[in-house]
Amino acid sequence: MAAAEALFRPGERVRVMKAYPLGHVRTPYYIRGASGVIERVCGAFANPEELALMRDGLPARPLYRVRFLQREVWPDYRGGRDDTVDVEIFQHWLESA
Amino acid sequence: MSDLGKYAPLTYFQLMEVSLRELLVEKGVLSERQVAQAVDEMRARGPERGARVAARAWTDAAYKQRLLADGSAACEELGLEVPALRLIVVENTPAVHNVIVCTLCSCYPRMLLGLPPDWYKSRNYRSRVVREPRAVLAEFGTVLPAGVTIRVHDSTADMRYMVLPMRPAGTEGWDEERLAALVTRDSMIGVALPTAP
Numbered sequence: 061m062a063a064a065e066a067l068f069r070p071g072e073r074v075r076v077m078k079a080y081p082l083g084h085v086r087t088p089y090y091i092r093g094a095s096g097v098i099e100r101v102c103g104a105f106a107n108p109e110e111l112a113l114m115r116d117g118l119p120a121r122p123l124y125r126v127r128f129l130q131r132e133v134w135p136d137y138r139g140g141r142d143d144t145v146d147v148e149i150f151q152h153w154l155e156s157a
Numbered sequence: 158m159s160d161l162g163k164y165a166p167l168t169y170f171q172l173m174e175v176s177l178r179e180l181l182v183e184k185g186v187l188s189e190r191q192v193a194q195a196v197d198e199m200r201a202r203g204p205e206r207g208a209r210v211a212a213r214a215w216t217d218a219a220y221k222q223r224l225l226a227d228g229s230a231a232c233e234e235l236g237l238e239v240p241a242l243r244l245i246v247v248e249n250t251p252a253v254h255n256v257i258v259c260t261l262c263s264c265y266p267r268m269l270l271g272l273p274p275d276w277y278k279s280r281n282y283r284s285r286v287v288r289e290p291r292a293v294l295a296e297f298g299t300v301l302p303a304g305v306t307i308r309v310h311d312s313t314a315d316m317r318y319m320v321l322p323m324r325p326a327g328t329e330g331w332d333e334e335r336l337a338a339l340v341t342r343d344s345m346i347g348v349a350l351p352t353a354p
Contacts, residue, residue, distance in 0.1 A: 086261060086313050086314050087313070088260050088261055088311065088313060090260070090287070090288075091311075102242075102314075102315065102316055103242055103315075105314065105315045108314065123314055123315060123316075125245075125316070130307075130309075134288055137288075138289065138291075139289070139290060139291050139307060140303075140304070140305070140306055140307065142306040143290070143306055143307045143308070143309075144306070144307075144308045144309070145287055145308070145309040145310075145311060146308060146309070146310045146311065147311045147313055148311070148312065148313045148314035148315070148316055149313070149314075150314065
């Protein structure tokens with residue numbers, strides 16, 4: 061399967077793009093615009109935004125697990141300071157931060 | 158299909174399912190029997206598979222390392238079919254508690270836990286566990302010590318998750334089968350702890 065090159069490495073800081081395109085998107089609203097750290101590279105997978113349009117989704121897009129601090133995601137977060145939320149994000153939604 | 162004795166018109170997607178199924182049967186692609194068998198197989202798959210994996214990890218340290226490094230490959234060792242590289246197992250420790258959600262829909266490790274419970278798919282759980290996990294866990298009767306870090310895992314794309322709970326105290330010397338009986342579905346989603354012996 062043709063795949064795009066992975067641009068980020070574990071430990072790198074990234075920001076999720078704050079974009080609101082129409083269509084089927086697997087980037088949750090609550091995490092758009094947030095910054096976190098690459099937890100791992102999951103591999104490359106067909107782009108779900110293209111699959112939803114009955115296209116092949118190729119080249120496959122690198123997928124990452126990005127770890128965010130909860131207190132940075134939710135300004136009124138009441139849990140522990142180190143609590144995190146890990147979210148799977150495709151590379152085309154990430155930029156260096 | 159669920160029929161609780163109430164009469165309501167079919168929804169759009171129900172109608173689409175019925176139409177597609179009837180067409181496939183009419184054209185000889187599938188038989189009604191095959192459809193019924195597939196549904197039965199799906200329903201029969203329960204959390205016992207996940208429990209087996211957890212119990213093995215509790216009794217075999219080297220297996221646990223392999224499981225945490227590559228969940229799919231470690232499940233295959235036990236004869237469980239899991240799509241390659243798609244399963245991530247996260248380990249609970251005295252310092253870290255993990256909980257799983259799919260905020261976008263209902264992604265769930267069906268190959269290990271069977272069909273997801275209704276609450277897992279509810280808007281209530283999906284929107285709240287990611288924002289106030291401690292409050293949601295408490296509603297399941299799970300109250301963690303104050304210093305424990307909570308990690309929520311949102312399965313938004315191609316990965317599936319299973320929590321490896323902590324082995325309960327007082328189970329020293331137990332064999333895998335006996336241990337597996339303590340590993341509940343909810344403890345592998347992360348909203349509960351394994352049953353105490």
